[in-house]
Structures are given as C-alpha cells and as structure tokens.
Amino acid sequence: MPMTMAQEEGEKYPIHRCIFQGSVKTLSSLIKTHDIAEKDKQGNTPLHLAVMLGRKECVQLLLAHGAPVKVKNLAGWxxxxxxxxxxxxxxxxxxxxKLKQQTREQMEERRPNLVAALHQMGDFYMELKWDFQSWVPLVSRVLPSDICKIHKSGASIRMDTTLVDFNDMRWERGDISFIFNGDQKPGHSLIVLDNKAKLFQRVRHKETELEIEDEVDILMSSDIMAAQMSTKGITFSRAQTGWIFREDKREMVGTFHADFYQINGMVLESRKRREHLSEEDLQKNKAIMESLTKGSSQGFKNGEPPLRRASLNPPPESNxxxxxxxxxxxGQCPLLGRNLVYKESSKSFKATVAMSPDFPLTVDMLLNVLEVITPFKHLSxxxxxxxxxxxxxxxxxxxIPILPTVTAKITFQEFAFRNDIDPELFQVPSDYFEDPMRFPDL
Incomplete structure (x- = not known):
C-alpha cells in the first residue's frame, strides 16, 4: 500500500515528527543517528518546532546536543x-x-585562519572616512562624520576612531582605540582604549549571569525584529557623466583611479512582531527599556535584585x-503558536560604488581586517x-544605507604598505586604568 504524503514526510523528517508528538524518549534515541540541524520544507529545524510547540524538554535535549540557534526558517525567523x-x-x-556559546566557538574555529591571513598580509596604514547623510534635512545637519585610522603589523590591528557607536539616531563621540593582538590568547586579544578618560577594557570572552538576564528582559520587552539588506535583485551598471555626450564616469578617489557604478535593486526589508506584548506592556516598556539600556540594573537597588519579567501564559495548545x-x-506553515501581530516594510535605496584596479589591498584582505574590527555596528x-x-x-x-533614513559614504582615502609601524601602538599605555564596564555592550 503506497504511503501518504504525510507518512513520506515523517520518514524524511523523523526528528521533526517525534517533536510534534512530544516523544522525548524517541528524540533521545534518534538524536544519536540523525542530523539535528536538518530543515524541513518550511525551513524549520527540530529546535524551531520544539520552541513553537512549547516542548521544553525537547528544547533542552536539542541544545545539550548542540542544535544550532542562529538559523532562520522560510519565514525568516x-x-x-x-x-x-x-x-x-x-x-x-x-x-x-547557547547562541553566545556557539558564536564564540565559531569565531575560535575561524581564528587560526584569520591570524594566518593577517601574518601573510603586508603591514600597512589606512584611513577610512565616514560621512553620514540623510534625505531628512534636519537630521542631515546633525549627523557625525569620522576618520578611522587603521594600523596593521603582523597579526595585530589598531583602529582609532572618534565615533564610538551609532544606533537608532543616537551616537557617542569620543577618542577610542580598538586593539586586536592575534597572537594573544582569546580572553586577552581584544582591548578598547578610551583615550580621553585614560581607561581600557578587555573585550570579555563570556557574559555574566546578570548580563544574560538583562538581555532576556530586553528581548521579552521589545518587538521581535528582523532586518536585512536583500541582495537577490541587485545589479551593477556603469555610472554615466556628461549632459550631451554621455560617457562612463571615471574619477580619482584620493590617489586611486576609479570606475563608478550605480547599484540597482538594493532593498532594506524590515519586519517586526509583537504578539507577545500587551497594550500595558507597550506603555511600560519605554521606561523599562531606557533603564535597561542605560545599564541601571547593573547594581541592585537597596540590596534587592532587579525585578525580572515573568514567563507569559503559554499560547493555546496547537491542535x-x-x-x-x-x-x-x-511557505504556508500552519500557525503553531500565538496569532501573529506582524508588520513589514521595505525601502529601496540608490547607491554607488567606485572600484579601483590600483588599490594595493584585495577585497579578501579587507574582509580579514573587517572581521577583526566589527564589534561596531556601522563597520559590520x-x-x-x-x-x-x-x-x-x-x-x-x-x-551604503545604515538606517532607513541614513546612508554612509565611506572613502578609503589613504593606504600605504609600511614597515616602520611602532609596536607600542598595540600596547596599553602604562598610565591607563582598567574599567571592565566602560563599554557595556562589548
């Protein structure tokens, strides 16, 4: 007797099926012989299903066996x-x-290759100019600009910047140096200097329990956000110049000859969900979010631990x-949890890029450098x-677009291979004091 379609899917995805049926015993035996990262035709991994169906024991079992957390289904969640x-x-x-642990492990796996790539690269000095612009006139007048100065020697990189962070139309100015010493062990390889306050902070390898619980409060109090730059439909066409006699645009950028291209079809897609937030939550959340993001829960008030958000009542059992x-x-996954409260928007961007055959660095080399210096959101x-x-x-x-209303113009305005870079640039000055919480987000 031929199998039904559902039986065929059950044969194909036995772990998914046993999670649906809530069988922890079957899961613990299948986990030894099957791929727990496999996606079904909705793009759901077993972990997606265990979470959506509220199978808490299955969730813990999957996590204990290393089920990947940073993975999206067809709906993008x-x-x-x-x-x-x-x-x-x-x-x-x-x-x-688990997400933080897996991110650290992936970085450590890539680390030897990254350090080897830095050693093979010549030592250099580079300047990167950032000009932030907006089509909103009042916003444009107050946006910052910055010149990042990057020194590279051996497996060490130092970046000096005056723009500490840039997020949701708030930015922090300062005089900051970011130092990576690739030959040091992981907990000691990344240091941030605050040159005005003469402080330094090691970028920690692991978060404290308090920081994890703060982050959970923020997640439970906020919209669920997903934003991505869609590159599916992107094409490049040569930018033109001249009114009557049109020709391909070529200009000098610093000391480099460059061909200009128009980037077509760049779309920023953003989606948000808030079915987990009540009207009362939305009123309260502004105050909660402000106190959490300012780090006010770092210390206990009156010796009492901060109030934590309690679990929600679970959604009705899926039938x-x-x-x-x-x-x-x-793409037509049945609803397994709460009714979605969902909003999406997309914005098209026009952008240009100038490509130079003369620049001494390759794109691959640049990616190796950027991988080291991307705790800053605009650099990522x-x-x-x-x-x-x-x-x-x-x-x-x-x-490139940074926020829906803001674009950044980035110019590689100077680059030189050099063999006279001062090794002291990559050391913490002796008169700086350590402050482990100067940059709470790092």
Whole structure:
C-alpha cells in the first residue's frame, strides 16, 4: 500500500515528527543517528518546532546536543524569535546562552585562519572616512562624520576612531582605540582604549549571569525584529557623466583611479512582531527599556535584585497534527503558536560604488581586517556590503544605507604598505586604568 504524503514526510523528517508528538524518549534515541540541524520544507529545524510547540524538554535535549540557534526558517525567523513569541523565560534564557556559546566557538574555529591571513598580509596604514547623510534635512545637519585610522603589523590591528557607536539616531563621540593582538590568547586579544578618560577594557570572552538576564528582559520587552539588506535583485551598471555626450564616469578617489557604478535593486526589508506584548506592556516598556539600556540594573537597588519579567501564559495548545503540518506547502506553515501581530516594510535605496584596479589591498584582505574590527555596528554593515559580488577592483568609495533614513559614504582615502609601524601602538599605555564596564555592550 503506497504511503501518504504525510507518512513520506515523517520518514524524511523523523526528528521533526517525534517533536510534534512530544516523544522525548524517541528524540533521545534518534538524536544519536540523525542530523539535528536538518530543515524541513518550511525551513524549520527540530529546535524551531520544539520552541513553537512549547516542548521544553525537547528544547533542552536539542541544545545539550548542540542544535544550532542562529538559523532562520522560510519565514525568516530564528528559534530565539519564536521563543520570545512563546514567552517562556527559561527557554529564552537557554537559547541566549547557547547562541553566545556557539558564536564564540565559531569565531575560535575561524581564528587560526584569520591570524594566518593577517601574518601573510603586508603591514600597512589606512584611513577610512565616514560621512553620514540623510534625505531628512534636519537630521542631515546633525549627523557625525569620522576618520578611522587603521594600523596593521603582523597579526595585530589598531583602529582609532572618534565615533564610538551609532544606533537608532543616537551616537557617542569620543577618542577610542580598538586593539586586536592575534597572537594573544582569546580572553586577552581584544582591548578598547578610551583615550580621553585614560581607561581600557578587555573585550570579555563570556557574559555574566546578570548580563544574560538583562538581555532576556530586553528581548521579552521589545518587538521581535528582523532586518536585512536583500541582495537577490541587485545589479551593477556603469555610472554615466556628461549632459550631451554621455560617457562612463571615471574619477580619482584620493590617489586611486576609479570606475563608478550605480547599484540597482538594493532593498532594506524590515519586519517586526509583537504578539507577545500587551497594550500595558507597550506603555511600560519605554521606561523599562531606557533603564535597561542605560545599564541601571547593573547594581541592585537597596540590596534587592532587579525585578525580572515573568514567563507569559503559554499560547493555546496547537491542535495542528503532524499530518496537517507535513502536507502544508512550503511557505504556508500552519500557525503553531500565538496569532501573529506582524508588520513589514521595505525601502529601496540608490547607491554607488567606485572600484579601483590600483588599490594595493584585495577585497579578501579587507574582509580579514573587517572581521577583526566589527564589534561596531556601522563597520559590520560595511562588511556585509563588501561580501556582495562586486564589480572588478577594490571598493574605494561606497554609499551604503545604515538606517532607513541614513546612508554612509565611506572613502578609503589613504593606504600605504609600511614597515616602520611602532609596536607600542598595540600596547596599553602604562598610565591607563582598567574599567571592565566602560563599554557595556562589548
């Protein structure tokens, strides 16, 4: 007798099926022989399903066996996003811990290759100019600009910047140096200097329990956000110059000849969910979020620990069967948790990039450098951009969107290979004091 479609899916995805059926015993035996990272046709991993269905024991078992946390389903949501929607604090906390552990492990796996790549690269000095611009006139007048100065010697990199951070239209100015010494052990390789206050902070390898619990409070009190730059439809066309006789635009950028390209089809897609937040939550949350992001819960008031957000009442038990789930077409996943409260928006951007064949660094080399210096959000945007398949050459001038209303113009205005870089640049000055909480986000 031929199998039904649901039976076929059950044969294909036995771990997914046993999670649906809530069988921890079957899961613990299948986990030894099956791929626990496999996605079903909705793009859900077993961890997604365990979270969405509230199978807490299954969640803990999967995490104990290293199920990946940073993975998205076809709808673009991670298990952590689904856990915030479900609202069980212990599950959210477990996922946050595991996500941080897996991120550290992945970085440590890549570290030897990264350090080897830095050693092979010549030593250099480079300047990166950032000009932030907005189509909103009043905003444009108050936006910062910055010149990042980057020194590289052996497996060490130092970046000096006056722009500490830039997020949600708030920025912090300062005189900051970020030092990476690749030959040091992980807990000691990353240091940030505050040159005005003469303080330094080692970028820690592990978060404290208090920081994890603060982060869980913030996640439970906030919209579930997903934003990405869609690169699917991106094309490059040569930028033109001249009114009557049109020709390809070529200009000098600093000392480098460059061909200019128009980037077409760049779309910033942002989506948010808030089914886990009540109207009362939305009123309270502004105050909670401000106190948490300012770090006011770092110390206990009057010796009492901070009030933590309690788990939500679980959503109604899903009455969807495995058979109904298994036959649903891809992208039409039946609702397994709360009714979605969902909003999405997309904005198209026009951008340009100037590519130079003369620049001494390759794009691969730049990516190695950026991988080291991307705790800063605006630098990680640059890294995402450079990962795109660009026209030939090196991107010496780039326009990229940073926020929905703000773009950054980045110019590689100076570059020179040098063999006289002072080794003291990569040391903490003797008159600086250590402050482990100067930069709470690092």
């Amino acid at each position: 991670s298990p952590l996003a689904e856990a915030i929607s479900y609202g069980d604090r212990q599950t959210i906390s477990s996922l946050v811990r 969807i069967t495995w058979d109904e789930y298994a036959v649903a077409p891809p 945007k640059l890294r995402q951009f450079v990962l795109m398949k660009l026209p030939p050459g090196f991107p010496v001038k780039i326009d």
